[in-house]
Amino acid sequence: MKAGIAAALALVAALGDNEAMAGSGDGNQLITACQTVVKYMDGTKNVDSYDFGYCIGIVEATEGSMIILNDSLPAKLKTCFPEDGITNGQKARIVVKSLQENPAILNQPATYLTMLAFKTAYPCK
Structure with missing residues (x-):
């Protein structure tokens, strides 16, 4: 229980302090x-494997962390992901859409921007 609270506090601090996530690249790299x-x-099979892996790594790790910490977070910070999950393709599309709609924040850390994208896509009601 204490570990969950500590992890939740770390997430809250990270959401408020983008420098904590600076090592994950920025929105320009992520988009x-x-x-x-x-x-x-969409069918293009000859793609850059590094970029592919980078995106999947960021979206998977971010979603997993958010799910694990969700129960320990205050209501305003919770994200209500679909119970049946999200495909990697859906995750990538959510992130791309969010970043295209918010180009002014592409300088922010990739993990932070992924959190914002998921929080916007799956708000709790």
């Missing part, structure tokens, strides 16, 4: 990488 995943999902 390029996730566009690669979208192209692959």
